[in-house]
Amino acid sequence: MDVICVHITGNDRRALITRYLPYLEFISKEKRKRLSRFVRKDDFIRSLASDILVRVLIVNRLNLSNKKIRFTLNDFGKPYLDGGRIEFNVSHSGEWVVAAVSQFPVGIDVEQIQPVKLDIARRFFSEQEYSDLLAKEGEEQNHYFFDLWTLKESYVKACGQGLSIPLNSFQFSFKDGELLFKNNHSSKQVFFRQYQLNLYKLAVCSPYQDFPEKIEVLKLSELLREACRLL
Numbered sequence: 001m002d003v004i005c006v007h008i009t010g011n012d013r014r015a016l017i018t019r020y021l022p023y024l025e026f027i028s029k030e031k032r033k034r035l036s037r038f039v040r041k042d043d044f045i046r047s048l049a050s051d052i053l054v055r056v057l058i059v060n061r062l063n064l065s066n067k068k069i070r071f072t073l074n075d076f077g078k079p080y081l082d083g084g085r086i087e088f089n090v091s092h093s094g095e096w097v098v099a100a101v102s103q104f105p106v107g108i109d110v111e112q113i114q115p116v117k118l119d120i121a122r123r124f125f126s127e128q129e130y131s132d133l134l135a136k137e138g139e140e141q142n143h144y145f146f147d148l149w150t151l152k153e154s155y156v157k158a159c160g161q162g163l164s165i166p167l168n169s170f171q172f173s174f175k176d177g178e179l180l181f182k183n184n185h186s187s188k189q190v191f192f193r194q195y196q197l198n199l200y201k202l203a204v205c206s207p208y209q210d211f212p213e214k215i216e217v218l219k220l221s222e223l224l225r226e227a228c229r230l231l
Helices: 010-018 029-036 041-062 118-124 127-134 138-159 220-230
Strands: 002-007 071-073 079-081 087-093 096-102 107-112 170-175 178-183 191-197 200-206 216-219
Touching: 002 041, 002 220, 010 041, 010 220, 029 041, 041 087, 041 096, 041 220, 079 087, 087 138, 096 107, 096 200, 107 138, 118 127, 118 138, 127 138, 127 170, 138 170, 138 191, 138 200, 178 191, 216 220
Parallel strands: 002 216, 087 107
Antiparallel strands: 002 096, 071 079, 087 096, 107 200, 170 178, 191 200
C-alpha cells in the first residue's frame, strides 16, 4: 500500500486557480463536467488534485497509459479502476489531498481538526463513543472527535458501501494507547492505521495490514510536475 498526501499551500493554490486549464486535459470529460459545477474554487482545486493524484499513482504502479485509465462506480458510488487491477481511495480537507493505493480494498479519510459539534456526535456515534467523547474537554475533545470520525469514514469507504452502513453500528475506543474496534455490522476482519498531519487527522482502513510505516508528502507543485511528466 502507498499513502500519499499532497499539501496545497497558498502559493500553489493561487497558481493553479489561474493556470488550471492545461491540467484538465489529464482527466476525463465526465470529471471536467462535474468540476465545472463547483462554485467554490477550493473545492474545485482539491477535486482536480485528487483525480490527478490517483492517475499519477496508477500510471506509476501499473505502467498504464493515462489515456487507458477508466473509472467505474459501484452501486454505492465508490470509484474503481476498470479492470480491477488495483484499489484506491481518496479524501481531502482544507490544505490536504490524500490517497491510498493497494492490491486490496482500502479506505482513507482526512479531516481538519475543528471545534466539535456534539449534536453530530450524538447522532452518528455509538453510546459508548459519545460517552467517551463527553468525558474529554477542550482541544482533547476536538482531537478525539476527529480520531473517531476519520476512523469511521475510512471503514465505510473501505467496505465500499458508504453511509448505507450506520456509523453507530460499529465503534472505536482506546485503551493504553491501543485502538479497539467493535463491529455489529460485519464479522469481516479489518485493520486500521492512523498517521500524523499537523492540525489534521488521517486514518486508513484495509482488510490486510500492509500499511506503510511512513506517508509520502508532496507539494501540489511537485504533483503537477509529476503529472506533466507521466500523464
